[in-house]
Structures are given as structure tokens and as C-alpha cells.
Amino acid sequence: MGKIIITDIVPIIVIMALGYVCGKFHYFDNDQRQGLNKVVLNIALPAALFISIVKATRGMLAADLTLTILGFVGIIVMFMLSYFLCKLMFKHNTQEAAVCALIAGSPTIGFLGFAVLDPIYGNTVSTNLVIAIISIVVNAVTIPIGMYLINLGQARDNEKLAMAAANKQLPTAAPAKGDVAVDPTKDPKTDKDAEISVAASDKKGKAKRHIKNKNVAALVNALEQPVCWAPILAIIIVLIGIRIPDQVAPTFDLIAKANSGVAVLAAGLALSTVKFSFGWETIWNTIYRLLITPAAFLGVGLLCGMGHDINKLAMLVLSVALPPAFSGIIISSRYNIYVKEGASTTAVSTVAFAVTCLLWIWLVPKF
Structure with a gap:
């Protein structure tokens, strides 16, 4: 266990701290920080998701139907x-x-799954099956x-702002997809609550x-994002039964390997731009992610009869x-949404x- 902490957890903390220091000393300006995030979100992360999913097979998903259903539904x-x-x-x-759920409701299985489970339970078919399903x-x-x-x-917020502007008889136009949705009664340069539309910089120049x-x-907007269609394409390939040749993997791995390290660095940069929050929301998100979610899976897993294979559970x-x-x-x-709470939750x-x-x-084998 000490090896896992030293080789997996400590590097995350160190790289996140490095990103925080870089942000505090303005080593990256805002445009560079957003560019770094864009590289991860639109290129490195989709590549990492795609190559990790296509390594699975239909046989793996069908090997343990209870585990597959519990993983998907849970x-x-x-x-x-x-x-x-x-x-x-x-x-x-x-x-x-939605961003809170992406953080508090989703484990970093792609980054830490093998690093944590393999040393404890071994590199077995069962280990690969569990990681593949959750991933x-x-x-x-x-x-x-x-x-x-x-x-x-x-979209709803843009509509409300347009209606509010119309009610105030202010000249306005419905925000075009890709524009920043701001209240026209405020100076957009000083309105810190304005959020960048998901389509903001990815749709410029397109019809x-x-x-x-x-x-x-x-x-439609969601499915146009590489981070959405890449894993969906991968799961379709798996379900159809198409096997991607092993020789193709290095092509994706080269850029995919940049994902985890740059993502953690970017998390530190994001944390440096906001005041660190250790309030009730951060505490709740941490408890939900690390305690409530696994407790729910443990309880349902026992009810579904997985107690006979305690290692898999x-x-x-x-x-x-x-x-x-x-x-x-x-x-x-x-996209500048839920940054303070999200970065704080990730760090804590x-x-x-x-x-x-x-x-x-220690606890699960007791059952």
C-alpha cells in the first residue's frame, strides 16, 4: 500500500502543486491555460478514452453479467x-x-485503475474486467x-437572458452558438459570473x-465534442466485435500518454485562479466520492450475490x-464552470x- 501512495498518489499531488505554483507566478497566461485545457480535452483525452475502451471485448462484457449490469447501472x-x-x-x-457530477460522481479509473488494483489484486482477467467495465x-x-x-x-440561460433583455426593451440578439452568454446590462469585461459556452471556441468559422x-x-452540441464521440465510437466498435490491431495502439498512446500528466497540471493551474474552498460543499463532494459511492456499490453487490467472489467485489x-x-x-x-469547487474537491x-x-x-473482506 505504501508503494501505491508513493508511486501513484504523491506524483499527482506534486504535479498539481506544480501547476498551482505556475499559476500563482503567472507562468501561463489565461490564453495559454485555456489552450492547454483544449489540447487535453479535444485531443489527448479523446485518444486516451478511445484506446482504453477498444482494448475491451464483447466477451469481457458478457463474462460476468451481474458485474457488467451493476457497473453500468450503478x-x-x-x-x-x-x-x-x-x-x-x-x-x-x-x-x-453537471460538472459537479463529472467530478464527484465519476472515479478516475483510466488514470489510477490499473495503478491501484494491479499491485493489490494482481494483473488478472477479473482485474481487467472490472477496470474495463467501469472505464x-x-x-x-x-x-x-x-x-x-x-x-x-x-441554452436555457441564454434564453432567459434574451427574454430579460427584451423585457427591459434593450436591443439584443439571441446569442449565436459559440458566443459568450452574458447579461447585456453588465460590462462583459467585469462580469466574473459569465460562463463560456461549451461550443465557444470549437465552433468558430463553422456554418x-x-x-x-x-x-x-x-x-447535438455534446456529440460534436471529441471527448463525447470518441468513447461512443469505441464502445460501438467493441459491441460490433471489431478488433483494433495492436500495431495501431502506439499511434494513439503517444498523445494519450500526455493526458494524465497535463490534466493534473491543468487542475493545479485552475486551482491557482480561484480561492481554495474547504467548505461544506468540498467536504460533501469528497465524502460522496470516496465513501458514499463505494458503500452503495458494496451494499448492492452483496444483495446481488457477489459475496461469493469477495475479491471481485x-x-x-x-x-x-x-x-x-x-x-x-x-x-x-x-469552460469556466464550477472551477473553485471542482478544483478543491479534486485536490482534497x-x-x-x-x-x-x-x-x-480492510473493510470489504470482512463481509
């Missing part, structure tokens, strides 16, 4: 529960709650759902189309007890995992 339920609780308890809007649902299901909710929330239905528009519990997915904080920083949860990891390793 992650989605805990993701949506985090979303609704964020809105209910802390009064956040739709897009903020697929986190990357190919919850990220598209989160992006859809972000687009939907911002604009108008979709009246907000739900359809939000879905322990691997499942530990895989969903990992710190927040770094894709969440990248999306948060990239990563440190706290060194303790909660030991708790779950």
Missing part, C-alpha cells in the same frame, strides 16, 4: 444522484451541477451525459445552424472509490484517498 445512478443533490443542496444551476461507463456514458446537461443548461428544440440542440468497490475523474476538472476549467479527494483506500481494502 455508475449512472450515482452520477445522476450527485447531479440532483448538487442542485438541491447547494442551489447550483444545471451546468454547474467504459465513465468515459462513454457519463461524459456525454454531462456535456449534454451543460449544453442544455447554457451556424439553428435548432429550435433545446434538448436536441444540446445533444473488493475490486469493484475500490475502482469506484478512486478520486475524481480528471476529465471533470478539465471540462470545468476549459486525492489526498484523502490515501486513507480511504486503506479503509476499503
